[in-house]
Amino acid sequence: MAKLFEAKKLCAFYGATQVLFDVDFSIEQGKITTILGANGAGKTTTLRALCQIVKTTGSMTLNAGNGDVQIVGKATDAVVRMGVAHVPDGRGTFTALSVEDNLRLGAYVRSDRDAVAKDMEHCFKLFPRLRERRTQQAGTLSGGEQQMLAISRALMLKPKLLLLDEPSFGLAPLIVAEIFRIMRQINEEDGVSMLLVEQNASLALNLAHHAYLLETGNVALSGPAEQIKNDESVRRAYLGY
């Protein structure tokens, strides 16, 4: 399988504090990769490093069809232009703007207007509730609806790689199930590659094809999701049985 993304010796820093230590990982084209780990292991930081929001060293390359392009050293907006869409923790919606404006902003770097209109329609099909609320201020949506909006906003970029930071956080189990079902649909039908960070390990391992386990900024374990799920130590520490 072709590699879409590869990180080598990735280090990340908040000021003088180092959070990631020589992390190597890769994402396969069209697959869902997940990063698991405890609080403070560096999961969110990995996503932030990928978008160049935190200071990073090492190498990260994205191959969107025309060779490997280096990400480290680029500005955040330039990484977005390469086709990396990030659904940050806390969702990052524009709360004072309408649902439609949020979606329009997701497609800000695109110039193909007709296709943008079509993609917005596609988002409304995936999440019919957003269509009902299209003129409503995003801040008035429920938590689940905001998460749907955040994912839709990211999809509006027509991303090569979709980064998701704890999409289940703070949501009712039913809503979480619905969102994960739609994420699978987006991956299978639209072929969007994803990097998923989750606290809820069993949820993530059921969805993902490949998994990495981070422990204090190092990769402790990696492999196909099936295999990780059956790993004795992972089961005890993260799945709880």
Next chain:
Amino acid sequence: MEALLYQVFSGLANGIIYGSVALALVMIYQATHHINFAQGEMATFSTFIAWWLMQEGWGYWAAFFITVGISFVGGLLVQRIVLRPIEKAPVLTNVIVFIGLLLIFNALAGMLFDHTIKSFASPFPKDSFLATKYFSAHQIGSAGVLLVVLFALFAFFRYTSVGLAMRAAAQNPDSAKLVGIRVSWMLGLGWGLAAAIGAVAGMMVAPIVFLDPNMMAGILLYGFAGALLGGIDNPLGAVFGGLLVGVLENLLGAYVIGTELKLTVALVLIVGTLTLRPDGLFGKKVVTRV
């Protein structure tokens, strides 16, 4: 009654100017969450440029639009060169820089164009069809200009993708970066627009108060009061606030406190708004649900 009406209307005429200054302040506040204390001096400097262009033989409207263009670029450059390096600095650093800019533009205007008071032409001649019983032609004309500016701004923010991006960048810079918006340039654009609006305000006020380097000092204060009263994050509110300040100032000046204490009205309004209703009359509270 006649006299009262006259006071109200001439207050409205002043208010139009305060409204334009308030609008410029709101523009920068929306983009950066800072109040630009140099706004008035920048506007004065722009007005001097227009004056100079007319001295060189340009017609009024040519000079007007060239000045607006130069001011836009100038505002953008000030942000790029002076303010970008301190984007992440604390508020106080920014305030000091604003005061520095104020002194620089004030001194530059005096140095380049000297301190003598100059008369500045109005594009709306006294005897034109615009003149009515209560308003001079210039007052009606500048109201029209302000309306055009307001409408253009509204259309820009409401219907263009750059306008939307500017709103997004102001509201949530981190998320704005994640959709590919160059946030720092949006700030520059905000400064450019504010400088251009300031230039319009300066050129509209100069025929009334005459042009000198300190022309805008008091007006900025009224503009600030107007912006706060209307709601510092609401362009329409700012214009309305400016009008209200103009009328209040005139009425209180004529019937209650006398002309000498007029400026106090602005200061009382500022303190009053900030203590009693910090969001202003039309400022909106952002609704969030957790």
